Amino acid sequence: EPEVTQTPSHQVTQMGQEVILRCVPISNHLYFYWYRQILGQKVEFLVSFYNNEISEKSEIFDDQFSVERPDGSNFTLKIRSTKLEDSAMYFCASSLQGSTGELFFGEGSRLTVL
Amino acid sequence: DAKTTQPNSMESNEEEPVHLPCNHSTISGTDYIHWYRQLPSQGPEYVIHGLTSNVNNRMASLAIAEDRKSSTLILHRATLRDAAVYYCILPLWAGTALIFGKGTTLSVSS
Numbered sequence: 001e002p003e004v005t006q007t008p009s010h011q012v013t014q015m016g017q018e019v020i021l022r023c024v025p026i027s028n029h030l031y032f033y034w035y036r037q038i039l040g041q042k043v044e045f046l047v048s049f050y051n052n053e054i055s056e057k058s059e060i061f062d063d064q065f066s067v068e069r070p071d072g073s074n075f076t077l078k079i080r081s082t083k084l085e086d087s088a089m090y091f092c093a094s095s096l097q098g099s100t101g102e103l104f105f106g107e108g109s110r111l112t113v114l
Numbered sequence: 115d116a117k118t119t120q121p122n123s124m125e126s127n128e129e130e131p132v133h134l135p136c137n138h139s140t141i142s143g144t145d146y147i148h149w150y151r152q153l154p155s156q157g158p159e160y161v162i163h164g165l166t167s168n169v170n171n172r173m174a175s176l177a178i179a180e181d182r183k184s185s186t187l188i189l190h191r192a193t194l195r196d197a198a199v200y201y202c203i204l205p206l207w208a209g210t211a212l213i214f215g216k217g218t219t220l221s222v223s224s
Contacts, residue, residue, distance in 0.1 A: 033211060035158075043158060043214040056211055091157045098208030100146055105157035 002026045006092050006106035014114055016081050021109045023075045023092030032075045033093040033103065034067065036060070043091070049075065050098070082113045118202045123219045126192045134187040134218055136202030147178060147185045148205060148212070151198040158201070158214070161187065197222045 005024045013019050025032050034046040047057040047067055054067065066078045075094075079086055089108045095101050119137040126132040138147065148163040162169055162176045164185075169176040175188040189196055201217040 031208075035214075042216055043152065045211045045213055048209075048211045050209065055209055058211075093157075099148075099205035099210055099212045100208045102160040102163070103150075103158075103212060105159065108157050 002104075004092055004094055004104050004106035006090075006109045008109055009107070010110040010112070012112045012114065013082055015084060019079045019082055019086075019111060021077045021079075021090050021092075021111070023077070023094075023106060024073060025075055025092070025094030026096075026104055027073070029094035029096050029104075031055075031095040031098045032067075032069065033095075034077045035091045035093065035105075036088040037091065037108075038085075038088045046077070046090075079111075082111075084113050087111055087113045118204060118215060120200075120202055120215070120218045122216065123221065125221045125223065126189075126196075128194060128222055128224045129191050132189040132192045132196070132220065132222075134189075134200050134202075134220065135184065136186070137184045138202070138204055139183045141182050141204060143182075145204045145206075147176065147182075148203045149174070149176065149187045150201045150203065150212070150214075152201070152217075153195070153198045161200070192220075192222045194222050194224060196220065 007022045032049040037043045045058050047061045048055045064080050068076050089110050091105050091108045093103045093105045095103045149161040150158045152158045164176045177186045199217040199219050
């Protein structure tokens with residue numbers, strides 16, 4: 001069964017460093033998403049991406065965040081200057097039909113900012 | 115997304131059916147009802163979705179009230195692996211993101 005894969009599974013970084021989280025969505029999917037989940041809290045939407053541009057973003061997704069689909073297969077989330085509060089599990093998701101269809105989520109990348 | 119209301123938690127015994135309710139009284143005629151779940155230490159996982167008719171798949175059944183103001187996710191025989199947070203979500207349209215609430219935390223005892 002096709003799946004969304006994310007790397008790294010766990011990254012530890014120092015505050016102020018840049019981090020790139022990578023995702024390989026399911027190959028024929030058209031909609032891409034990043035969510036995050038701080039430990040013990042609910043899953044929070046960050047950004048959605050469709051037709052090579054951001055289609056929606058939350059207030060969490062400020063200028064420190066960016067997304068890119070550099071080569072038609074990878075979908076990356078970059079955090080320019082990490083803060084302690086960026087420590088969370090980051091989930092990538094993809095969908096063929098958007099949110100009215102089925103979203104497939106990856107296993108997540110755990111980011112720890114020291 | 116249209117507002118949904120779910121109980122914070124529910125408990126079940128293994129091998130018994132579980133009925134997880136969701137109220138969505140402000141649902142519009144074209145809103146699909148989606149259910150996702152999140153197992154411990156994993157990403158959310160699609161369970162089922164429907165519009166008007168009851169739906170079945172290998173994981174669960176979805177019973178939708180005739181007025182569509184509520185729905186029930188049915189796990190026919192709960193297993194320990196079904197212990198998870200279950201989310202009822204009504205996405206506004208394909209281009210908007212799924213917004214997760216607090217969901218219902220299901221505990222399953224052996």
